[in-house]
Amino acid sequence: MSEFAEDSIVVLAEVTPSGELARNMAALIGAASLVGTPVVLVVTPPGAGADVARAAAQVGAAHVLVAESAEVTTLLSVPAADALAAAAELVQPDAILVSNSIEGRDAAARFAARTRSALCVDAIGVARDDEGVLASHSVYGGTYEVTSTATFGAPVITVRQGAIEARASAVAAPVIRSLEVAASGRRAASIDSIEEETQSATTRPELRGAGKVVSGGRGLGSKEKFELVDQLADVLGAAVGASRAAVDAGYVPQSYQVGQTGVSVSPQLYVALGISGAIQHRAGMQTAKTIVAINRDEDAPIFEIADFGVVGDVFTVVPQLIAALRSRA
């Protein structure tokens, strides 16, 4: 009899370079809890595993496997993929869930290719039927909904950040054990330096996975005037995004770009300021629950999908909106 539940789901925890459990792990463990018993794999530098394991238990990990290795901060992806292989071998899970992030995708890709497991990417939901675990996807920028699964074996599923609302309850007495990992000996790229992004002073949420997003487009007119987007975002507690036009015009860095070739977001609220709503932009945000748009051009395509659209000047409407929100706060 295995120490792991029949319906175990291995979750690869994402750890920040400074050794903390990534904030979006509550959603990933929440997703796992919808289809089975989460067994969370924590891969950290030596000495950091215990704290991360406890943080994982706080967001619903009943079972935590800790793999500590000095190589996680010096070698790219291979240490995580090797740990995933060891965890899957030990646990024999029904599915493996990984965040659809840059690091998560690479580890999942290597593991799936190595073990010839089915890989289902960018899931916005998970479910279970008699045959096993299923992943649902939103395809072509939300135009189609597709369900996928593995022909056999445990599927490896990367889960879109911000797409899962389920949360698992905290586990008071988690089972934490260390995991022995046999190195695959695969060559890996070396990490020569790491510059961790400092949290902005405003504690503004990250764009990926944010519950609310305020985005600005070329209608803002300049880098200085883009400040208006930041102001509204801070009043709403929202992340800041931008259209490609605003990025190309140099108002904000490329990491702000929402759309086909940037970040895909599915927030509760998406506010588009001075964004016309080209199809590429809509592809990255039209699965938002509520969309509000302000644009001077009454024919802007963004209005076709906005729940509340205002034809007007962002520089008069937004300050009034900010004042109204502040007065009711």
Next chain:
Amino acid sequence: MKIIVLVKEVPDTYGDRKLSLETGIADRAASEAVLDEIGERSLEVALSFADENPKTDVVVMSMSPESSKATIVKALAMGAASAVHIVDDTLSGADLGLTAEALAAAISRAGFDLVIAGNQSTDGTGGVIPAMVAELLEVPQLTALRSVTIEPDSVGGVRVSDNATLTVSSRLPAVISVTESLPDARFANFKGILAAKKKPYEMISLAELGVQPDNANSARSIMVAVSEAPPRAGGVKIVDQGDAGEKIAEFLIANRVA
């Protein structure tokens, strides 16, 4: 140095893109086919290196139906020396695993020092093929690079990760993927378009690569359902009469998203 650039024909994102509701497979006839922009940028990385290093052999590689030859030839017109096109009817609807196996087999057969791909295609947006191919080829992967430095025996760059920016490097052979921070691709000029017609263009099948689509040892990802999402309907649209800011605030509060 031999550089293989992975390119892909995709439906143009400027138009409506369709999936067949019977098979879940892309309806290629429904939209205009173009070379994916990120693949063009990947090619530009290889071509700019070749400009400075004349002994560089730049090969473009793609896996797609025979009909996409015209799109792939565009990469030859831009400056690639030859093309390898994996064409096989059994690849229709291939999942990521089979795609990676076919590409890795073709890359290995051609021989390579460096493989360059885009970080994510505009149609599948999976972003996993470069790392899968690297795993199968047993070489390092350096994905999501916003800058690339290629040396005779190594490659490096700046990788935009989730909460950090990493400087990464590796000896060759290796697989890299680049983001759209890399420069736009050059245009194919008239001379290039004429020259493309005479460049080597090889079509290979899965059998020639020794890849089996139905391999009992490889689990595949399959679609079990596909449906068209209900089109998102527009809601209220008002013209600002001087109180639109107030009205939005009321709307946000009523919907509990303020």
